[in-house]
Amino acid sequence: MDDSVDRHIARWRGKAPFDERAEAIVTRLQFLVKHLSRGKDAALAMVGLQDFEFETLHRLASRGEHGRATPSELAADLKLSPAGMTGRLDTLEKAGLVRRVRSEEDRRRVDVELTEQGRATWLRAMGVRGEAEGDMVGVLTLAEQDVLAALLKRMLLQVEGPPTPAGPAAPAE
Template identity: 50%
Template sequence: MEPQDWTDEHVELWQAVLPELDPDIEGAVTRMKRLSVHLRRVREKSLADFDLDRQEFDTLHKLAGRGGDATPSDLAADLDLAPASVTGRLDTLERRGFVRRTPSKSDRRRVDVELTELGRATWLGAMDVLGDEEYRLLGTLSKDERRQLADMLRRIMVVAEGGGA
Protein backbone atom coordinates (compact mmCIF):
# COMPACT_ATOMS: atom_id res chain seq x y z
CA MET A 1 0.00 0.00 0.00
CA GLU A 2 1.20 3.52 -0.87
CA PRO A 3 2.15 5.79 2.05
CA GLN A 4 -0.70 8.07 3.10
CA ASP A 5 -0.56 11.84 3.53
CA TRP A 6 -2.84 14.38 5.19
CA THR A 7 -4.82 14.81 1.98
CA ASP A 8 -5.84 11.15 1.84
CA GLU A 9 -7.73 11.57 5.11
CA HIS A 10 -9.16 14.89 3.89
CA VAL A 11 -10.50 13.31 0.70
CA GLU A 12 -11.97 10.36 2.59
CA LEU A 13 -13.75 12.72 4.98
CA TRP A 14 -15.23 14.82 2.18
CA GLN A 15 -16.26 11.85 0.05
CA ALA A 16 -18.51 10.76 2.89
CA VAL A 17 -20.11 14.24 2.87
CA LEU A 18 -20.12 14.71 -0.93
CA PRO A 19 -20.29 11.26 -2.59
CA GLU A 20 -20.07 12.83 -6.08
CA LEU A 21 -16.69 14.38 -5.22
CA ASP A 22 -13.96 13.24 -7.62
CA PRO A 23 -11.22 12.03 -5.25
CA ASP A 24 -8.47 12.51 -7.84
CA ILE A 25 -9.39 16.15 -8.51
CA GLU A 26 -9.85 16.92 -4.81
CA GLY A 27 -6.60 15.16 -3.97
CA ALA A 28 -4.60 16.92 -6.69
CA VAL A 29 -5.95 20.40 -5.95
CA THR A 30 -5.55 19.99 -2.18
CA ARG A 31 -1.98 18.73 -2.58
CA MET A 32 -1.09 21.61 -4.92
CA LYS A 33 -2.47 24.10 -2.38
CA ARG A 34 -0.59 22.49 0.51
CA LEU A 35 2.63 22.31 -1.51
CA SER A 36 2.29 25.98 -2.41
CA VAL A 37 1.80 26.90 1.25
CA HIS A 38 4.78 24.75 2.26
CA LEU A 39 7.07 26.38 -0.32
CA ARG A 40 5.87 29.86 0.68
CA ARG A 41 6.75 29.08 4.33
CA VAL A 42 10.22 27.87 3.31
CA ARG A 43 10.68 31.05 1.25
CA GLU A 44 9.56 33.30 4.10
CA LYS A 45 11.91 31.54 6.54
CA SER A 46 14.75 31.85 4.04
CA LEU A 47 14.09 35.58 3.66
CA ALA A 48 14.06 35.99 7.44
CA ASP A 49 17.33 34.03 7.71
CA PHE A 50 18.91 36.44 5.21
CA ASP A 51 17.27 39.49 6.83
CA LEU A 52 15.33 40.33 3.67
CA ASP A 53 11.73 41.33 3.33
CA ARG A 54 9.72 40.14 0.34
CA GLN A 55 9.96 43.50 -1.45
CA GLU A 56 13.73 43.58 -1.11
CA PHE A 57 14.03 40.01 -2.34
CA ASP A 58 11.68 40.61 -5.27
CA THR A 59 13.67 43.66 -6.34
CA LEU A 60 17.00 41.83 -6.08
CA HIS A 61 15.45 38.91 -7.97
CA LYS A 62 14.27 41.09 -10.86
CA LEU A 63 17.62 42.86 -10.98
CA ALA A 64 19.49 39.54 -10.99
CA GLY A 65 17.17 38.32 -13.74
CA ARG A 66 18.37 41.22 -15.89
CA GLY A 67 21.98 40.14 -15.44
CA GLY A 68 22.53 42.44 -12.46
CA ASP A 69 22.08 45.70 -14.37
CA ALA A 70 18.90 47.67 -15.03
CA THR A 71 17.37 51.11 -14.96
CA PRO A 72 14.85 52.05 -12.30
CA SER A 73 12.17 52.22 -15.00
CA ASP A 74 13.05 48.65 -16.11
CA LEU A 75 12.61 47.47 -12.53
CA ALA A 76 9.37 49.43 -12.12
CA ALA A 77 7.99 47.67 -15.21
CA ASP A 78 9.24 44.26 -14.07
CA LEU A 79 7.74 44.72 -10.60
CA ASP A 80 4.56 46.41 -11.90
CA LEU A 81 5.18 49.36 -9.60
CA ALA A 82 5.19 53.13 -9.85
CA PRO A 83 8.71 54.56 -10.33
CA ALA A 84 8.52 56.32 -6.93
CA SER A 85 7.95 52.95 -5.22
CA VAL A 86 11.03 51.53 -6.89
CA THR A 87 13.08 54.54 -5.82
CA GLY A 88 12.19 53.82 -2.18
CA ARG A 89 13.17 50.19 -2.55
CA LEU A 90 16.44 51.10 -4.21
CA ASP A 91 17.23 53.60 -1.45
CA THR A 92 16.91 50.81 1.13
CA LEU A 93 18.86 48.29 -0.93
CA GLU A 94 21.63 50.80 -1.61
CA ARG A 95 21.94 51.66 2.11
CA ARG A 96 22.33 47.93 2.82
CA GLY A 97 25.04 47.63 0.15
CA PHE A 98 23.01 45.32 -2.10
CA VAL A 99 22.82 47.66 -5.10
CA ARG A 100 24.79 50.57 -6.50
CA ARG A 101 23.31 53.45 -8.52
CA THR A 102 25.51 55.26 -10.98
CA PRO A 103 24.87 57.89 -13.66
CA SER A 104 24.12 56.25 -17.00
CA LYS A 105 26.99 56.21 -19.46
CA SER A 106 24.59 56.64 -22.38
CA ASP A 107 22.21 59.27 -20.95
CA ARG A 108 23.36 61.58 -18.16
CA ARG A 109 19.74 62.16 -17.10
CA ARG A 110 19.33 58.48 -16.24
CA VAL A 111 20.61 56.27 -13.47
CA ASP A 112 21.75 52.68 -13.81
CA VAL A 113 21.27 50.15 -11.01
CA GLU A 114 23.84 47.43 -10.47
CA LEU A 115 23.65 44.40 -8.19
CA THR A 116 26.68 44.38 -5.87
CA GLU A 117 28.56 41.23 -4.87
CA LEU A 118 26.89 41.40 -1.44
CA GLY A 119 23.47 41.79 -3.06
CA ARG A 120 24.10 38.87 -5.39
CA ALA A 121 25.39 36.65 -2.57
CA THR A 122 22.40 37.51 -0.37
CA TRP A 123 19.92 36.90 -3.20
CA LEU A 124 21.61 33.60 -4.12
CA GLY A 125 21.69 32.47 -0.50
CA ALA A 126 17.95 33.03 -0.11
CA MET A 127 17.32 31.34 -3.47
CA ASP A 128 19.45 28.33 -2.54
CA VAL A 129 17.33 27.53 0.53
CA LEU A 130 14.14 27.37 -1.52
CA GLY A 131 15.88 25.62 -4.40
CA ASP A 132 17.26 22.96 -2.07
CA GLU A 133 13.76 22.28 -0.74
CA GLU A 134 12.32 22.10 -4.27
CA TYR A 135 15.02 19.59 -5.25
CA ARG A 136 14.47 17.61 -2.04
CA LEU A 137 10.74 17.31 -2.70
CA LEU A 138 10.81 16.72 -6.44
CA GLY A 139 13.85 14.48 -6.07
CA THR A 140 11.43 11.75 -5.00
CA LEU A 141 10.42 11.57 -8.66
CA SER A 142 12.54 10.26 -11.51
CA LYS A 143 13.68 12.68 -14.22
CA ASP A 144 10.98 11.36 -16.56
CA GLU A 145 8.33 11.74 -13.84
CA ARG A 146 9.42 15.33 -13.19
CA ARG A 147 9.15 16.11 -16.90
CA GLN A 148 5.72 14.46 -17.02
CA LEU A 149 4.57 16.44 -13.97
CA ALA A 150 5.81 19.70 -15.50
CA ASP A 151 4.03 18.88 -18.78
CA MET A 152 0.76 18.05 -17.02
CA LEU A 153 0.90 21.21 -14.92
CA ARG A 154 1.62 23.25 -18.06
CA ARG A 155 -1.54 21.85 -19.69
CA ILE A 156 -3.55 22.84 -16.62
CA MET A 157 -1.99 26.32 -16.49
CA VAL A 158 -2.69 26.97 -20.18
CA VAL A 159 -6.38 26.49 -19.38
CA ALA A 160 -6.12 28.54 -16.15
CA GLU A 161 -4.46 31.38 -18.07
CA GLY A 162 -7.24 31.36 -20.64
CA GLY A 163 -5.29 29.81 -23.48
CA GLY A 164 -7.15 26.53 -23.88
CA ALA A 165 -10.23 24.53 -23.09
Protein backbone atom coordinates in the same frame (compact mmCIF):
# COMPACT_ATOMS: atom_id res chain seq x y z
CA MET B 1 -0.46 5.66 3.40
CA ASP B 2 -2.85 8.61 3.79
CA ASP B 3 -1.71 12.20 3.59
CA SER B 4 -3.48 15.33 4.81
CA VAL B 5 -5.36 15.65 1.51
CA ASP B 6 -6.75 12.13 1.78
CA ARG B 7 -8.05 13.05 5.25
CA HIS B 8 -9.45 16.34 3.89
CA ILE B 9 -11.36 14.53 1.14
CA ALA B 10 -12.67 11.90 3.55
CA ARG B 11 -13.89 14.66 5.89
CA TRP B 12 -15.85 16.32 3.04
CA ARG B 13 -17.09 13.18 1.27
CA GLY B 14 -20.89 13.27 1.07
CA LYS B 15 -21.12 16.79 2.55
CA ALA B 16 -20.50 18.81 -0.59
CA PRO B 17 -20.52 18.03 -4.31
CA PHE B 18 -16.99 17.83 -5.68
CA ASP B 19 -14.83 15.73 -7.96
CA GLU B 20 -12.55 13.85 -5.57
CA ARG B 21 -9.77 13.43 -8.14
CA ALA B 22 -9.73 17.12 -9.07
CA GLU B 23 -9.95 18.11 -5.40
CA ALA B 24 -7.00 15.84 -4.57
CA ILE B 25 -4.86 17.32 -7.35
CA VAL B 26 -5.71 20.95 -6.69
CA THR B 27 -5.43 20.68 -2.91
CA ARG B 28 -2.07 18.90 -3.13
CA LEU B 29 -0.83 21.65 -5.47
CA GLN B 30 -2.02 24.27 -2.99
CA PHE B 31 -0.29 22.51 -0.09
CA LEU B 32 2.93 22.17 -2.07
CA VAL B 33 2.83 25.89 -2.92
CA LYS B 34 2.38 26.68 0.79
CA HIS B 35 5.34 24.43 1.57
CA LEU B 36 7.45 26.24 -1.04
CA SER B 37 6.39 29.61 0.36
CA ARG B 38 7.45 28.59 3.87
CA GLY B 39 10.74 27.32 2.45
CA LYS B 40 11.28 30.62 0.66
CA ASP B 41 10.57 32.55 3.85
CA ALA B 42 13.05 30.37 5.76
CA ALA B 43 15.69 30.83 3.07
CA LEU B 44 15.26 34.58 3.14
CA ALA B 45 15.46 34.68 6.93
CA MET B 46 18.71 32.68 6.79
CA VAL B 47 20.32 35.35 4.60
CA GLY B 48 18.67 38.31 6.30
CA LEU B 49 16.32 39.39 3.51
CA GLN B 50 12.67 40.30 3.48
CA ASP B 51 10.48 39.08 0.63
CA PHE B 52 10.29 42.49 -1.07
CA GLU B 53 14.07 42.78 -0.96
CA PHE B 54 14.55 39.35 -2.48
CA GLU B 55 12.01 40.00 -5.24
CA THR B 56 13.78 43.23 -6.21
CA LEU B 57 17.22 41.57 -6.20
CA HIS B 58 15.75 38.63 -8.15
CA ARG B 59 14.43 40.94 -10.87
CA LEU B 60 17.78 42.70 -11.12
CA ALA B 61 19.72 39.41 -11.20
CA SER B 62 17.60 38.25 -14.14
CA ARG B 63 18.91 41.15 -16.20
CA GLY B 64 22.36 39.81 -16.91
CA GLU B 65 25.86 40.11 -15.55
CA HIS B 66 25.49 43.58 -14.03
CA GLY B 67 21.88 43.18 -12.93
CA ARG B 68 20.96 46.64 -14.15
CA ALA B 69 17.54 48.23 -14.79
CA THR B 70 15.85 51.58 -14.49
CA PRO B 71 13.65 52.18 -11.46
CA SER B 72 10.62 52.43 -13.76
CA GLU B 73 11.44 49.03 -15.36
CA LEU B 74 11.69 47.47 -11.91
CA ALA B 75 8.46 49.14 -10.78
CA ALA B 76 6.67 47.70 -13.83
CA ASP B 77 8.14 44.22 -13.23
CA LEU B 78 7.10 44.30 -9.57
CA LYS B 79 3.78 46.08 -10.22
CA LEU B 80 4.67 48.96 -7.89
CA SER B 81 4.13 52.69 -7.98
CA PRO B 82 7.21 54.84 -8.61
CA ALA B 83 7.05 56.04 -4.99
CA GLY B 84 6.89 52.46 -3.71
CA MET B 85 9.87 51.54 -5.88
CA THR B 86 11.86 54.50 -4.58
CA GLY B 87 11.28 53.35 -1.00
CA ARG B 88 12.42 49.82 -1.80
CA LEU B 89 15.52 51.04 -3.58
CA ASP B 90 16.39 53.39 -0.72
CA THR B 91 16.26 50.45 1.70
CA LEU B 92 18.32 48.18 -0.55
CA GLU B 93 20.87 50.90 -1.26
CA LYS B 94 21.33 51.63 2.47
CA ALA B 95 21.94 47.91 3.01
CA GLY B 96 24.61 47.93 0.28
CA LEU B 97 22.71 45.49 -1.94
CA VAL B 98 22.11 47.84 -4.89
CA ARG B 99 23.51 51.11 -6.12
CA ARG B 100 22.16 53.85 -8.33
CA VAL B 101 24.43 54.71 -11.26
CA ARG B 102 24.25 56.97 -14.29
CA SER B 103 23.19 55.15 -17.43
CA GLU B 104 25.97 54.45 -19.90
CA GLU B 105 23.59 55.18 -22.81
CA ASP B 106 21.96 58.35 -21.47
CA ARG B 107 23.76 60.26 -18.71
CA ARG B 108 20.45 61.88 -17.64
CA ARG B 109 19.03 58.49 -16.71
CA VAL B 110 19.72 56.66 -13.46
CA ASP B 111 19.98 52.89 -13.44
CA VAL B 112 19.92 50.53 -10.48
CA GLU B 113 22.39 47.67 -10.35
CA LEU B 114 23.24 44.86 -8.01
CA THR B 115 26.35 45.30 -5.91
CA GLU B 116 28.68 42.36 -5.33
CA GLN B 117 27.14 42.04 -1.87
CA GLY B 118 23.65 42.11 -3.38
CA ARG B 119 24.48 39.39 -5.90
CA ALA B 120 26.14 37.24 -3.22
CA THR B 121 23.14 37.63 -0.89
CA TRP B 122 20.73 36.78 -3.70
CA LEU B 123 22.82 33.72 -4.65
CA ARG B 124 22.82 32.48 -1.04
CA ALA B 125 19.03 32.81 -0.89
CA MET B 126 18.68 31.01 -4.22
CA GLY B 127 20.93 28.20 -3.00
CA VAL B 128 18.85 27.59 0.12
CA ARG B 129 15.64 27.77 -1.91
CA GLY B 130 17.08 25.37 -4.47
CA GLU B 131 17.91 22.84 -1.77
CA ALA B 132 14.34 22.95 -0.44
CA GLU B 133 12.90 22.58 -3.94
CA GLY B 134 15.33 19.76 -4.71
CA ASP B 135 14.32 17.95 -1.54
CA MET B 136 10.67 18.21 -2.52
CA VAL B 137 11.00 16.95 -6.10
CA GLY B 138 13.87 14.60 -5.29
CA VAL B 139 11.41 11.96 -4.10
CA LEU B 140 10.60 11.45 -7.80
CA THR B 141 12.89 9.82 -10.33
CA LEU B 142 14.18 12.04 -13.13
CA ALA B 143 11.72 10.40 -15.52
CA GLU B 144 8.85 11.08 -13.10
CA GLN B 145 9.99 14.69 -12.75
CA ASP B 146 9.91 15.04 -16.55
CA VAL B 147 6.38 13.60 -16.70
CA LEU B 148 5.16 15.84 -13.87
CA ALA B 149 6.74 18.92 -15.45
CA ALA B 150 5.02 18.13 -18.76
CA LEU B 151 1.64 17.54 -17.10
CA LEU B 152 1.85 20.75 -15.09
CA LYS B 153 2.83 22.63 -18.24
CA ARG B 154 -0.27 21.33 -20.03
CA MET B 155 -2.43 22.46 -17.12
CA LEU B 156 -0.79 25.89 -17.01
CA LEU B 157 -1.15 26.38 -20.75
CA GLN B 158 -4.86 25.59 -20.38
CA VAL B 159 -5.45 28.25 -17.71
CA GLU B 160 -3.18 30.85 -19.30
CA GLY B 161 -5.05 30.68 -22.57
CA PRO B 162 -3.67 31.31 -26.03
CA PRO B 163 -0.64 33.60 -26.43
CA THR B 164 -1.38 37.20 -27.26
CA PRO B 165 0.16 38.84 -30.37
CA ALA B 166 2.69 40.52 -28.03
CA GLY B 167 3.85 37.10 -26.79
CA PRO B 168 2.86 34.38 -24.34
CA ALA B 169 0.62 35.16 -21.39
CA ALA B 170 2.56 36.59 -18.47
CA PRO B 171 2.97 34.27 -15.47
CA ALA B 172 1.04 35.13 -12.34
CA GLU B 173 3.11 36.75 -9.60
